[in-house]
Amino acid sequence: MMKSVRYAMLLISLLIFTPPDASSAGDVVVALHQTSSPVADTTVRVGDIANVLHATPSQRREIEQLDLESLRDQDDCSITRKQVEMRLLLAGYERDSFNIIGPSTVSARRSSPAKLRSKLEQLLESELGEQFAVAPERVAIRLTQTPQLATLEQKLAAGEFAVELVPRNEFPIGRTRLTVAIIDSAGNQYSHSFDAQVSLSMTVAIASQPIAQGTVLKPDMFRLVDRSITQSADYANPDNAVGRTASRYIASNSILLTNHFHSTRSGHSQTVKRNDLVDVVISVGQGEIRLKNARAMEAGQIGETIEILNPQTNRRFNASIIGPNLATVSSTPRRR
Incomplete structure (x- = not known):
């Protein structure tokens, strides 16, 4: 002193x-x-x-x-x-x-820049959630540039203030710049921009098994998971994706995107006939092993389990059909 x-x-x-x-x-x-x-x-x-x-x-x-x-x-x-x-x-x-x-x-x-940052982040989360009808608790905003906060310390830390986020055409996910109008307790308004990392907690569909190109998506081929999304993409709506045909191979545990599927629904499921040669994808830990040219011992449709013969060992096991000439098992094949 x-x-x-x-x-x-x-x-x-x-x-x-x-x-x-x-x-x-x-x-x-x-x-x-x-x-x-x-x-x-x-x-x-x-x-x-x-x-x-x-x-x-x-x-x-x-x-x-x-x-x-x-x-x-x-x-x-x-x-x-x-x-x-x-x-x-x-x-x-x-x-x-x-x-x-x-x-x-x-x-x-x-003053504490950390306190100001926390308050601004909360106000921006609420404002962004309101703009896009998303619950604020599902929105997370992290302001990444401390110098941008320093210029506001003297103007805002002394009292209450409000923020108005400049409207966006689409929800800003990932690294972005947010432009806001800040109104202090005296009614003064300041225009300011912040570099920010924006994430959104949302329910996405994740493939629970490998999905071959040409496969018609069924509900048991994916699971719904809450994820914090930090990258903008056209995530598939599960209700709209069911019944559509995969336009490419989709690995297990991948988030389903709209462009993974053809735009029109298939009217029928592909089938595997008896004695057809099929490839079998076997999940082992975090990896996959592909058994080629196994023989289908019975016919079946996508999503059904049929008996498969491994011609190399002459042993049989059960596998689920996931596409034309493609089946999968989630563990080591069961001997017969």
């Missing part, structure tokens, strides 16, 4: 007393803030708690940097008009060269 002894010594040395309205004819105006002022570091300076008006650029910079109090051992403090006046006199400014206006006392407190 700056020692008040310095100001007392100055008063004694100057041997003067100034009534509250004596410094009214100065050219430089120091306008104290009406509300609590945030301070980014541990030293309160004139520029933290006041606006310097009618000064040259060099004067403004010099006055704004004049130190008033330390917050090293405290979270907040009060600064009086008299304290600001004494600091200007100590810096060499003549009494009739400045005018201090505003409240008799202004409070200063150490």
Whole structure:
């Protein structure tokens, strides 16, 4: 804390007393803030708690940097008009060269960028959710650039504020830039842009087995899982995907996308006939083994389980048909 002894010594040395309205004819105006002022570091300076008006650029910079109090051992403090006046006199400014206006006392407190970031993120999540009719708890926004927050510290940390997100045509997933209008407690509005990482918790369809090209999707071929999505894509609607034909091979545990399927539904399922040669995909741990040219010992449709003969070992096992000439088992083949 700056020692008040310095100001007392100055008063004694100057041997003067100034009534509250004596410094009214100065050219430089120091306008104290009406509300609590945030301070980014541990030293309160004139520029933290006041606006310097009618000064040259060099004067403004010099006055704004004049130190008033330390917050090293405290979270907040009060600064009086008299304290600001004494600091200007100590810096060499003549009494009739400045005018201090505003409240008799202004409070200063150490600000926290982390608190401001958290509050902004919550407000933006709520605003984005409202725009797209999504529950705010399913939206997660992380502001990634601290310097963008620093410019708002003095404007916003002192009181309540609201944000209005500039409308978007589509939900912004992944790395993006959000443009917002910020309204502070005094009704002042600021336009600002933030670099952000946006994710959305949503229900997606995940293939529960390998799906061959040409396979007609059935409900038992996928499962619904809640995932935090951080990349924009055209995720398949499970209700619309069922009955459509796969346009490509889809690996097990892949998220189903709209472009994985033909746009029209198939009117019938592909079948496997007795003695057809089929490939069998066997899931082993996190990998897959493909047994080629196994023989179907019975006919079946997609989704049904049939008996398969391994011609290399002359052993039989059961497998589920997932496409034309393609079947799968989820574990080691069962011997017969």
